Amino acid sequence: MFVHTSHAPASPAFPHTHPDLTGLLTQCRPSAVTLYNVDSVVYAQGDAAGPLYLIAFGAVRLCRLTSDGRRQISGFVLPGEIFGFEARGEHHFYAECLDATGIRVLRPSGDASASTLNLALETLTRAQEHLLVLGRRTVVERMAAFLVDLAQRQGDEKSVVLAMQRNDIADYLGMTVETVSRVIGKLKAMRMIRLRTTREIELLNPSGLMALSE
Amino acid sequence: MFVHTSHAPASPAFPHTHPDLTGLLTQCRPSAVTLYNVDSVVYAQGDAAGPLYLIAFGAVRLCRLTSDGRRQISGFVLPGEIFGFEARGEHHFYAECLDATGIRVLRPSGDASASTLNLALETLTRAQEHLLVLGRRTVVERMAAFLVDLAQRQGDEKSVVLAMQRNDIADYLGMTVETVSRVIGKLKAMRMIRLRTTREIELLNPSGLMALSE
DNA sequence: CGACCTGTTGATTCTGCTCAATCAACGTGG
DNA sequence: CCACGTTGATTGAGCAGAATCAACAGGTCG
Numbered sequence: 001m002f003v004h005t006s007h008a009p010a011s012p013a014f015p016h017t018h019p020d021l022t023g024l025l026t027q028c029r030p031s032a033v034t035l036y037n038v039d040s041v042v043y044a045q046g047d048a049a050g051p052l053y054l055i056a057f058g059a060v061r062l063c064r065l066t067s068d069g070r071r072q073i074s075g076f077v078l079p080g081e082i083f084g085f086e087a088r089g090e091h092h093f094y095a096e097c098l099d100a101t102g103i104r105v106l107r108p109s110g111d112a113s114a115s116t117l118n119l120a121l122e123t124l125t126r127a128q129e130h131l132l133v134l135g136r137r138t139v140v141e142r143m144a145a146f147l148v149d150l151a152q153r154q155g156d157e158k159s160v161v162l163a164m165q166r167n168d169i170a171d172y173l174g175m176t177v178e179t180v181s182r183v184i185g186k187l188k189a190m191r192m193i194r195l196r197t198t199r200e201i202e203l204l205n206p207s208g209l210m211a212l213s214e
Numbered sequence: 215m216f217v218h219t220s221h222a223p224a225s226p227a228f229p230h231t232h233p234d235l236t237g238l239l240t241q242c243r244p245s246a247v248t249l250y251n252v253d254s255v256v257y258a259q260g261d262a263a264g265p266l267y268l269i270a271f272g273a274v275r276l277c278r279l280t281s282d283g284r285r286q287i288s289g290f291v292l293p294g295e296i297f298g299f300e301a302r303g304e305h306h307f308y309a310e311c312l313d314a315t316g317i318r319v320l321r322p323s324g325d326a327s328a329s330t331l332n333l334a335l336e337t338l339t340r341a342q343e344h345l346l347v348l349g350r351r352t353v354v355e356r357m358a359a360f361l362v363d364l365a366q367r368q369g370d371e372k373s374v375v376l377a378m379q380r381n382d383i384a385d386y387l388g389m390t391v392e393t394v395s396r397v398i399g400k401l402k403a404m405r406m407i408r409l410r411t412t413r414e415i416e417l418l419n420p421s422g423l424m425a426l427s428e
Numbered sequence: 429c430g431a432c433c434t435g436t437t438g439a440t441t442c443t444g445c446t447c448a449a450t451c452a453a454c455g456t457g458g
Numbered sequence: 459c460c461a462c463g464t465t466g467a468t469t470g471a472g473c474a475g476a477a478t479c480a481a482c483a484g485g486t487c488g
Contacts, residue, residue, distance in 0.1 A: 064346060067428045072349040074342050087335035092342065113327045120334050121301035127341040128288050128306065132278060134348040135286040135388040137477085139444070166467065174349045179444060181468050198467065214281040351445085353476070380435065393476060395436050412435070 042095040049086035058101025059163035145213030256309040263300035272315025273377035359427030
């Protein structure tokens with residue numbers, strides 16, 4: 001499961017750190033960064049919820065399996081972002097690492113609930129935005145929205161590093177891997193993007209992508 | 215906009231009142247029930263957020279318009295449920311009444327933030343469940359999930375009263391009105407449901423519907 | 429009554445899925 | 459070093475499902 005644990009000071013500097021996050025960090029006792037391997041499980045569906053998880057590096061996917069064996073990914077979590085919010089003290093999704101990932105566990109005290117609420121609301125907003133994406137008609141629009149969102153969260157307007165593979169993108173956007181490939185190909189043909197590698201995408205026309213995803 | 219305002223004692227008895235809701239109610243000064251007409255707007259996209267809204271009767275849809283004029287409904291809110299949670303102090307969706315609707319405004323004080331957090335997490339869970347529904351492949355599955363969800367929230371296993379029209383269901387489930395009609399027809403042919411009226415649906419085979427929706 | 433709105437049904441089009449093959453990158457062992 | 463297996467990504471052909479376009483039915487309200 002976990003590989004190694006290291007203690008480190010509590011304030012990572014990420015491009016888009018949420019103000020309430022630093023507030024929450026100062027209210028929690030400094031916690032260790034735990035290292036997880038690829039595909040290792042941070043928590044399982046049905047596990048007791050409570051602590052929150054801050055990603056130091058790497059990335060995480062939040063998933064649910066349906067009874068017919070398919071998987072829906074409700075979200076990806078990137079460095080500097082928090083996950084683990086759940087209602088009724090139980091995880092309704094499970095969390096897996098996309099990569100070798102460093103995670104800091106936060107145990108909010110009672111007086112941190114204001115910060116906690118704000119961060120939970122951020123998570124809610126993310127879910128609602130994802131919901132809008134899935135509501136779109138065409139796969140091209142969904143993919144465009146996905147790329148624009150990732151670019152913004154990574155703080156680079158013009159390029160995206162995909163921490164996840166086509167498989168994961170498909171389950172996140174509600175399409176198949178083949179369609180993911182084809183759509184990326186189509187966006188390439190439209191001169192919207194360029195593939196440096198399969199994992200690095202250059203956004204040639206960010207505003208055009210935003211118009212598509214809108 | 216609003217029709218009439220009446221003062222009333224603070225504890226409505228709904229079948230599925232959340233425990234944190236009663237907690238929150240006792241911590242807020244009793245507030246009036248405001249009556250809204252059909253299609254009237256509770257708050258607009260971009261409005262300042264802050265207060266929460268508890269539905270006494272009627273129903274509300276939460277929507278976002280896309281630039282191409284389409285509408286995505288992120289959720290419906292039924293009597294006894296709360297809406298109005300937003301990150302960053304601003305509404306990213308707008309709220310409209312499906313019907314003549316009575317709404318109680320709640321202004322949580324600082325010491326109510328624990329209850330508030332829990333209710334916000336309930337909203338998050340609802341969004342995530344909706345996300346799973348939209349991720350399903352077939353429209354029949356989506357419709358089945360929708361009906362089962364509504365039945366559970368209305369506290370009646372075997373029948374559903376649709377507060378919304380086909381139009382709204384379509385925008386909620388990411389399909390067209392025509393498809394909504396056809397899918398309902400198909401579920402009828404499968405002996406899963408029966409239409410008492412266009413707005414009242416009897417669930418003939420709840421467990422079958424749940425199996426469909428997984 | 430006629431105009432309008434909501435809901436249903438029919439015909440056709442087309443998007444995206446399924447099933448498959450192919451390709452590229454990588455590691456292993458002979 | 460190369461043959462081989464594996465995994466991830468791309469591409470192709472055919473098909474099913476849902477959208478689109480269009481007509482029509484029933485109800486309500488002026």
